[in-house]
Amino acid sequence: MNEQKSWKSICIFNFEFKSPSVEVWCNFTQSFLNDTQLLAQGLDHCLDNSTVGASVNVIDKVNLSTLESDWIEYWSEQGNKLVLESWIEKYINFIDTTNQKFQEENSENCPDSTHDKESSESTNHKWTNLWEEHQLEQYLYYQNWFSQWWSEQELISKIADVANEQPNSEVNEESLADEVSAAVLDFEYLTLQTNIDMEVTLLPSDAIDPNHSEKGILEKTRDFLVGFGLASNMNKTGSNISSCKVLAMKKKKKKKKSKNKKLYHSKMAAEQLACYVKTDDKKEEDEETQTACSPEVLENKELTKYWAQRYRLFSRFDQGIKLDYDSWFSVTPERIARHIAARCRCDLIVDAFCGAGGNSIQFAFKCERVIAIDIDPVKIELARHNASVYGVADRIEFIVGDFFQLAPSLKADVVFLSPPWGGPKYLEAPQFNLEDMQPNGFEIFKAARRITPNLAYFLPRNTNVDQVIELAASDGKAEIEQNILNNKVKTITAYYGELIRDSE
Known part of the structure; x- marks a missing residue:
């Protein structure tokens, strides 16, 4: 999938906050990635x-x-x-x-x-x-x-x-516009200008109906964002957003649905099959290189599904990757990590909470130097080992330490933040708030902001976007990108400073 098709802007809003009394321009975007082949590879030899x-x-049970x-x-x-x-x-x-x-x-x-x-x-x-x-x-x-x-x-x-x-977080790119069509229609009376050619058109602030209440606009903005799978408290008690203005929106061009769209010519079908169907030789090779199930997975059955996804986490898993219990559910999937690294390309980047090194490894492929920090010495040793598997350990400086104590002495072009989310239970709540993290998500951002304004914040998909937007109060700009993997919303990444992409 090329770059143009794998990333797109959904809409642009201008938000006003109560305290501090500031305005923030925010571009909501989506990245489309795929690692189905890595999942198929991992499921070949599941623990169970x-x-x-x-x-x-499944083939034996298909509906003939x-x-x-x-x-x-x-x-x-x-x-x-x-x-x-x-x-x-x-x-x-x-x-x-x-x-x-x-x-x-x-x-x-x-x-x-x-x-x-x-x-x-x-x-x-x-x-x-x-x-x-x-x-x-x-x-x-x-x-x-x-x-x-x-x-x-x-x-x-x-x-x-x-x-x-x-x-429940499936996103079908073809029907995405239909899922939020009601919210789009609600914006029509606000004279929202949609551009069918997928080009952003900024609207003057007086384009909004002056007779319409700000409360109505906030409510419909929230409904629109929720339709895309984002979490928001706009127009609810306790929200710090006082008003918003619609600046631009992209609406998918309506296309005639072709029942034959997914059916390809024989050559294309052969290529499709070649990606997933293994020959006998390939099966024998996989059996020879198969890694024995990790001890922590054998001891903790709840990690079984993560074991099935091991190649999604590290495509070179069989070459000696090591993880501890926490790392199995905290490592960023490699395809997402690679995408973020491409967006954060620079001379020197700080990975403030590196864990087992999933992101640091990908940064090492895109940046001149990487500073990988973690307070847990075990995580640092895992990250160092895993980086050596990928051959990039010499490009990374590993530091055992508290990011808050190290931040005042650090200099970098970009800081990447992926702090602990508290384990898989974060998805059980309808909404994830920055203060729910340990350490506090707001304090993490403030510490990183002293190093550089160019920040990338990796967060759960159900994070309250109101708070993420508010973090940009000092600069007035932010970008919130949904990371969509295999048509499912996996995470969001918020970009600040020079990392914000212009709408295309």
Whole structure:
């Protein structure tokens, strides 16, 4: 997926806060990433054999009637085209227009040629039989790869469901606009200008209906953001946001839904299958390099689902990656870490709470130098070891220490913040607040702000965005990016200072 398609801006708002009395411009964005292949790799050898069986046997349990109906639909739409294309490729001389014209001219010059007529009829009969054989051959060929491709998609879908722990946070890019259509319509009477060509148009502040109450605007803004899976307290008791103005919004261009959109030509299907279907040689190779289940996973069954996701956390897991109990559910998935590192590219970056090193490793690939800090010496040793697995340990300076005590003496271009969220239980609450973190999320930001204004704050997907926006009070600008992995909202990353991307 290229950069343009993997990132987009949703909307831009201008918020006013009660205390301090400031305005903050905020761009809400989304990044689209995929690591389905890594999930499939991890599920091949799960700790619980029943889990493996449940995923691997999906093909045996597919709804054959659905498969048949999808195939019939596909062939009715694509069959003629596919048969004709392969026919042209195989029997190019038969449709050579020059040869055909030459035969027609000769026929006209010899009107009394009964023999030629009989020969022509015989030839036509031969081609008719050949055409019918070709049709049947292509029908069986495409039916075979279609059934494999279709079953593989079912398996991949099940893999994603098993390996993702947030089944209720699904985001379908095609239907995303429909999910929030009601909120979009509510904005219409506020003369909100939507740009169908996906280009941002800033609206003057007086574009908002002056007769409409600010309370109504806040409520509809909150509904709009909630429709995208974000958490907000706007227009509720205790909210520090007093008003907001809609500056720009992007609305997906309506496209005709094609039932055949996900059905590809045979070459594309073959490529799709090649990504996920392993040959016997590859299976033998995987069995040889398979890493024994980690001791902490054997001792704690609740980590089983994270073991299934081990290649999502570190694609080089089998080369010697080490994790402790906490690290299994706190390491940033590698694809997300890589995306954030690309956005934070600089000479010197500080990873203030490095943990087992997932983010620091990716920063080392994009930045000249990385300072990795953690108060736990065990985490630092894990991070150092894991960085050596990726061959980047020499680009990282590992420090055991308290970030608050070290911050006054640090200088850097960018500071990345991914403090402990308190374990998986953070998702049980409808909303995650910065003060719920230990140490306090507001205090963490203040300490980092003294080093540089260029900050990236990695937070749970259900974090109260009102608080995240308020952190930008001193600069007046922020960007809140939803990190969407395999069509599921996994986390959010807030960017400040020069890390904020201009809307494209």
